Structures are given as structure tokens and as C-alpha cells.
Amino acid sequence: MLQSISLPRNLDTRPIPTPVHAMVHDLRCRIEAFQDRWDVPQIEQFVAADYELVYQTLDWVRESQMMIGNRFVEWGCGFAAVTLLADCLGWDCIGIESEPTLLQHGRKTVSDWCATLRSEPQANREQxxxxxxxxxxxxxxxLPTGSEELADDPTLPSLGHNTATAYEEIGLELDDFSVVYSYPWPGEDEFHELVFDRYAARGAILVQFCGPNDVRAWRAVSRT
Ligand SMILES: C[S@@+](CC[C@H](N)C(=O)[O-])C[C@H]1O[C@@H](n2cnc3c(N)ncnc32)[C@H](O)[C@@H]1O
Structure with missing residues (x-):
């Protein structure tokens, strides 16, 4: 079962360190340039989240919630912005992405910004x-092996990716992670919750960006 974590109304007033602003601005430019390319196939499944709001949410979660460990995973990391934001907040982070082109961009984000973000002492407080x-x-x-069965709609964008589950390569299972972040497409938020509930450790937290001004957080409590 998942228990909703009530997020404060004033989340968006939490301070954002200058390097985080700079990284987000740079990534927005990169993403815009990527999406404006007419000479390469577009990856329609990639849409950028509101990274400032996600940072403020993760910062609050880190500060106020009990953690069962320090591992963080971003489901569908794209340009890896959120993976890096979580890294600078002190989690041990992994980003999983099924599109090789996006993964290349994600790796460039990490190589260009990881050191700068970690130099922010306030954000980096627990490393x-x-x-x-x-x-x-x-x-x-x-998606962990077998979890696609939890979907009641075979057309959900998270389904049917022709890549092997990432957990074997990582050498970890979903229940080794303390925090999962996902940005579900409209209509698949419930599927992500079901997968998290079935495979995550009890006490783990799911943070979802579901659209403008819509962030949610859940804690896995008892097994359903
Ligand atoms: C809506 S975008 C969100 C990107 C990023 N997490 C963010 O918040 O900006 C969803 C991403 O998940 C990836 N994706 C969708 N289903 C996936 C799956 N089953 N396994 C791995 N990546 C997936 C897509 O390629 C896309 O990059």
C-alpha cells in the first residue's frame, strides 16, 4: 500500500542554490536545441519536468522524511537533470533511460555539471x-521484469520498450532504493504507483512530477 506524503503548500518558495539555477537554465537551452532539430528523429516520450520545483520537493523530502537508505533512482532520466539534482542533495544516484541518444545527453550533463553542483556546500551538506x-x-x-502485467492499458508510454530491464546490469533490485523519481505521462501515474508498490522496499519513497504545479510523494507502507 502507498501512503500519500502531504507536501507543504509553499514548496516553491524554498531557496534554490545559484549553481542549480545555472544548470537548469543550461539544460533548458540544450533540450530546446535538441527538440528543435529537424534532421534527427524526435523522441516524443521525452518531456522536461519543472526542475526547480522537483529540486525544491526533493530538498524538502530529504530534510523532512525518514529514509531507509541513501540510494536514489530516476525512472527515465532523459537529460539526467533530476539524477544530478538528487546527487547534489547527497543521494547515491542512478538514472535509467531506454533511449540511447538521451542517455548520451545525460552523460554530458553529468560530466559538465556534477562537479559544479557538488561544490555548492549547502546543497551538498550530507555527502x-x-x-x-x-x-x-x-x-x-x-520496469522490473514482470511488472508490465500490472498495466491495464497496453498503450501506456512506459510499456513496450525493447530494452532489457536495467536492474541486472546495475546489480540491484528496485527494493534496494530508498527514493524513486518518475515523470509519468498523463494517465500512467497509477501504473507507476502500482509498480513501485509491488517492487519497492517498505519505507521507500516515490516522488512523481505529474505536470505543472503537480508534484506528489508516496511512501510504501504495508504490502497489498
Ligand atoms: C516524460 S520524460 C521525463 C524525463 C525526465 N525524467 C525528466 O523528469 O525531465 C520520460 C522519460 O522516460 C523514458 N522512458 C519511458 N519509459 C521507459 C522505460 N520503461 N524504461 C526506461 N526509460 C523509459 C523516456 O524515454 C523519457 O526520456
């Missing part, structure tokens, strides 16, 4: 390791 590993970006399917 204790001297040289923590950079976020790992993995090509693959974020």
Missing part, C-alpha cells in the same frame, strides 16, 4: 565520502 562516485546512468528499462 560524507571524500570522493563519492558520480551518478551512474544506465541504458535499459526501468
Amino acid at each position: 560524507t565520502l571524500a570522493t563519492p562516485a558520480e551518478p551512474e546512468l544506465v541504458l535499459g528499462n526501468f
